Amino acid sequence: MSAYTATVTVxxxxxxxxxxxxxxxxxxxxxxxxxxxxRSADQYQIDLDAANADAAEDRAAEMxxxxxxxxxxxxxxxxxxxx
Amino acid sequence: MSAYTATVTVxxxxxxxxxxxxxxxxxxxxxxxxxxxxRSADQYQIDLDAANADAAEDRAAEMxxxxxxxxxxxxxxxxxxxx
Numbered sequence: 001m002s003a004y005t006a007t008v009t010v011x012x013x014x015x016x017x018x019x020x021x022x023x024x025x026x027x028x029x030x031x032x033x034x035x036x037x038x039r040s041a042d043q044y045q046i047d048l049d050a051a052n053a054d055a056a057e058d059r060a061a062e063m064x065x066x067x068x069x070x071x072x073x074x075x076x077x078x079x080x081x082x083x
Numbered sequence: 084m085s086a087y088t089a090t091v092t093v094x095x096x097x098x099x100x101x102x103x104x105x106x107x108x109x110x111x112x113x114x115x116x117x118x119x120x121x122r123s124a125d126q127y128q129i130d131l132d133a134a135n136a137d138a139a140e141d142r143a144a145e146m147x148x149x150x151x152x153x154x155x156x157x158x159x160x161x162x163x164x165x166x
Contacts, residue, residue, distance in 0.1 A: 003119075024127065039127070043124040049119065
């Protein structure tokens with residue numbers, strides 16, 4: 001067993017309204033910043049032990065499927081690093 | 084002016100309680116997953132135009148300082164990519 005950190009990033013799919021991002025973008029613009037677009041995402045860094053990096057990635061992807069992401073509205077990516 | 088995407092990741096500093104992460108970790112454990120630790124972060128992808136990558140990074144860092152992060156409890160990182 002080796003120690004890994006899985007970084008799961010959960011984003012809204014294109015076309016899904018993101019009122020939090022819209023509000024944040026407007027607030028930045030009110031502060032005088034110029035920006036074209038802003039998107040927000042949730043990121044989870046998960047420390048886990050697994051036999052190898054593939055096993056760690058599979059487990060983190062299953063966590064995303066079952067709890068961290070809602071497949072109707074979210075896309076997610078998983079990155080694995082040794083810890 | 085070139086087009087850049089700045090990725091600002093805002094994390095709680097070590098030692099700051101993160102009840103959302105604790106709740107998420109417990110929910111995963113209840114589903115039968117084994118994990119050592121879980122930390123959550125907010126990520127903002129900001130599309131902006133700037134003279135060069137350094138200027139884009141400076142502007143994104145200023146957005147983090149002024150709005151996206153609370154320096155008392157948060158650390159942040161900025162990554163710049165051409166768009």
